Amino acid sequence: xxxxxxxxxxxxxxxxxxxxxxxxxxxxxxxxxxxxxxxxxxxxxxxxxxxxxxxxxxxxxxxxxxxxxxxxxxxxxxxxxxxxxxxxxxxxxxxxxxxxxxxxxxxxxxxxxxxxxxxxxxxxxxxxxxxxxxxxxxxxxxxxxxxxxxxxxxxxxxxxxxxxxxxxxxxxxxxxxxxxxxxxxxxxxxxxxxxxxxxxxxxxxxxxxxxxxxxxxxxxxxxxxxxxxxxxxxxxxxxxxxxxxxxxxxxxxxxxxxxxxxxxxxxxxxxxxxxxxxxxxxxxxxxxxxxxxxxxxxxxxxxxxxxxxxxxxxxxxxxxxxxxxxxxxxxxxxxxxxxxxxxxxxxxxxxxxxxxxxxxxxxxxxxxxxxxxxxxxxxxxxxxxxxxxxxxxxxxxxxxxxxxxxxxxxxxxxxxxxxxxxxxxxxxxxxxxxxxxxxxxxxxxxxxxxxxxxxxxxxxxxxxxxxxxxxxxxxxxxxxxxxxxxxxxxxxxxxxxxxxxxxxxxxxxxxxxxxxxxxxxxxxxxxxxxxxxxxxxxxxxxxxxxxxxxxxxxxxxxxxxxxxxxxxxxxx
Ligand SMILES: Cc1cc2nc3c(=O)[nH]c(=O)nc-3n(C[C@H](O)[C@H](O)[C@H](O)COP(=O)(O)OP(=O)(O)OC[C@H]3O[C@@H](n4cnc5c(N)ncnc54)[C@H](O)[C@@H]3O)c2cc1C
Numbered sequence: 078x079x080x081x082x083x084x085x086x087x088x089x090x091x092x093x094x095x096x097x098x099x100x101x102x103x104x105x106x107x108x109x110x111x112x113x114x115x116x117x118x119x120x121x122x123x124x125x126x127x128x129x130x131x132x133x134x135x136x137x138x139x140x141x142x143x144x145x146x147x148x149x150x151x152x153x154x155x156x157x158x159x160x161x162x163x164x165x166x167x168x169x170x171x172x173x174x175x176x177x178x179x180x181x182x183x184x185x186x187x188x189x190x191x192x193x194x195x196x197x198x199x200x201x202x203x204x205x206x207x208x209x210x211x212x213x214x215x216x217x218x219x220x221x222x223x224x225x226x227x228x229x230x231x232x233x234x235x236x237x238x239x240x241x242x243x244x245x246x247x248x249x250x251x252x253x254x255x256x257x258x259x260x261x262x263x264x265x266x267x268x269x270x271x272x273x274x275x276x277x278x279x280x281x282x283x284x285x286x287x288x289x290x291x292x293x294x295x296x297x298x299x300x301x302x303x304x305x306x307x308x309x310x311x312x313x314x315x316x317x318x319x320x321x322x323x324x325x326x327x328x329x330x331x332x333x334x335x336x337x338x339x340x341x342x343x344x345x346x347x348x349x350x351x352x353x354x355x356x357x358x359x360x361x362x363x364x365x366x367x368x369x370x371x372x373x374x375x376x377x378x379x380x381x382x383x384x385x386x387x388x389x390x391x392x393x394x395x396x397x398x399x400x401x402x403x404x405x406x407x408x409x410x411x412x413x414x415x416x417x418x419x420x421x422x423x424x425x426x427x428x429x430x431x432x433x434x435x436x437x438x439x440x441x442x443x444x445x446x447x448x449x450x451x452x453x454x455x456x457x458x459x460x461x462x463x464x465x466x467x468x469x470x471x472x473x474x475x476x477x478x479x480x481x482x483x484x485x486x487x488x489x490x491x492x493x494x495x496x497x498x499x500x501x502x503x504x505x506x507x508x509x510x511x512x513x514x515x516x517x518x519x520x521x522x523x524x525x526x527x528x529x530x531x532x533x534x535x536x537x538x539x540x541x542x543x544x545x546x547x548x549x550x551x552x553x554x555x556x557x558x559x560x561x562x563x564x565x566x567x568x569x570x571x572x573x574x575x576x577x578x579x580x581x582x583x584x585x586x587x588x589x590x591x592x593x594x595x596x597x598x599x600x601x602x603x604x605x606x607x608x609x610x611x612x613x614x615x616x617x618x619x620x621x622x623x624x625x626x627x628x629x630x631x632x633x634x635x636x637x638x639x640x641x642x643x644x645x646x647x648x649x
Pocket of ligand 1: 310
């Protein structure tokens with residue numbers, strides 16, 4: 078059965094990028110229809126940490142963390158390269174702070190400054206230690222009413238007690254709940270709210286991180302009456318007289334031909350689960366794990382390609398934005414992925430080794446750079462997978478992956494093989510099939526670094542970012558401690574993409590470009606469907622969501638025939 082619809086703008090995908098585009102278009106006066114392939118909004122964004130990298134943002138400035146977009150420009154020139162595509166970076170830097178303020182004024186989006194949250198190459202010129210990252214304010218999921226069920230939940234690995242979300246700021250009070258009255262009160266309040274929630278809801282309703290971001294967007298869309306068609310995919314674009322006139326969208330038993338007067342926005346989240354594109358664009362050996370929503374199958378990129386769009390060129394390095402991940406055993410018998418973003422790798426008393434039992438990377442670098450280190454090392458020694466190695470004292474104090482600090486009973490994770498334990502380093506190495514004698518030597522050398530505080534091999538603990546994720550209280554180096562208290566523990570680690578970098582080339586208004594570099598009239602791409610302006614590098618926390626939302630704003634504003642807000646790129 079084929080139906081006909083007519084709107085100003087059709088948006089494909091209801092992740093952060095698509096929902097931002099739909100919201101902005103509606104606020105700019107356009108009629109909007111959103112089609113979403115899955116039965117829920119949120120996409121990978123719902124399962125993310127929800128941080129946005131917005132240099133020069135006003136939320137941080139107002140909280141006393143000065144930052145300079147001009148410095149960020151210097152940093153990006155050094156990190157990404159002063160290449161073609163620089164005009165996208167300029168547009169992003171000019172529009173970012175103003176767009177975020179505008180969204181805050183006109184919707185339920187609200188952001189908090191992260192304060193100290195160093196850029197990921199914090200030793201490069203122009204990098205910031207504080208002030209560039211913002212996060213969504215926690216959101217009360219109860220405000221969504223019945224729509225709460227239509228919000229994609231976080232991954233189970235990110236929830237406590239099977240359904241409780243916490244924010245990064247909740248971690249110290251929860252871990253130190255018996256250390257002060259204030260901590261105890263905070264922890265008790267969170268737990269009481271969660272207990273109450275579970276009487277009525279399948280999970281906690283105090284939403285944080287990426288779930289707060291997508292909930293706030295969804296709530297804003299609902300407030301404006303923007304229609305979302307669930308379980309409906311964009312299937313093909315209708316192109317007439319050299320201009321996109323609409324698209325066919327498909328549900329299980331029907332098709333709708335949508336005439337879209339102002340165009341179509343592709344925001345289908347990139348190609349994380351498209352085997353062909355993974356093989357074509359990513360590093361070799363092609364990584365098998367993706368943390369993207371399973372619905373992200375490269376539909377937007379394929380549609381663009383069919384229309385003759387230019388796919389971002391090869392300078393996109395390995396095409397993924399990575400995290401080291403352990404493969405988790407889930408309660409329902411399925412497997413999940415735990416992203417080792419920041420809680421364990423940089424803490425003192427842990428090393429990463431390859432199959433030769435040798436270190437190959439500074440364990441405290443960003444999650445992206447850690448995986449880049451795996452690929453680099455793999456060229457000369459098998460380093461995919463690699464192994465995180467620590468001792469009993471470490472795991473008790475800091476935890477490891479799914480093992481929370483202070484966790485008592487590890488038997489389920491040991492039985493599942495997620496975690497391995499042995500009385501000696503040699504037997505731990507044997508359990509992984511790695512060189513035991515070499516592992517013993519590597520640990521002995523590393524224990525020497527723990528005494529001097531200087532890692533002469535990889536410089537662990539030398540950057541602001543390393544130290545930020547280390548343990549301030551540990552001396553002389555917050556990231557290096559001895560591995561000496563049996564039993565010893567280890568965990569297998571794989572590369573996984575949290576986002577992809579290769580996508581459809583666009584101009585600064587997110588208009589998709591053809592092979593000649595000319596915009597395909599009426600076709601926009603944002604989020605992971607758009608080639609990342611970072612070209613495969615990862616400057617800081619929020620590298621994908623910041624640009625994803627800013628270019629969604631610019632795309633919708635352009636479709637509405639308006640000028641985007643811009644501010645001069647200001648110095649400090
Ligand atoms: C654990 C984790 C933590 C992360 N933390 C951060 C962070 O703090 N900051 C940051 O910047 N990034 C982070 N990311 C990455 C970030 O989540 C993604 O880059 C971001 O969600 C991409 O947004 P998007 O809107 O392009 O895609 P998505 O959020 O994946 O949304 C795409 C939507 O499109 C839908 N869709 C797919 N195909 C179709 C189709 N044919 N038709 C209609 N709809 C379709 C999908 O179902 C989905 O709902 C993290 C990722 C993970 C996994």
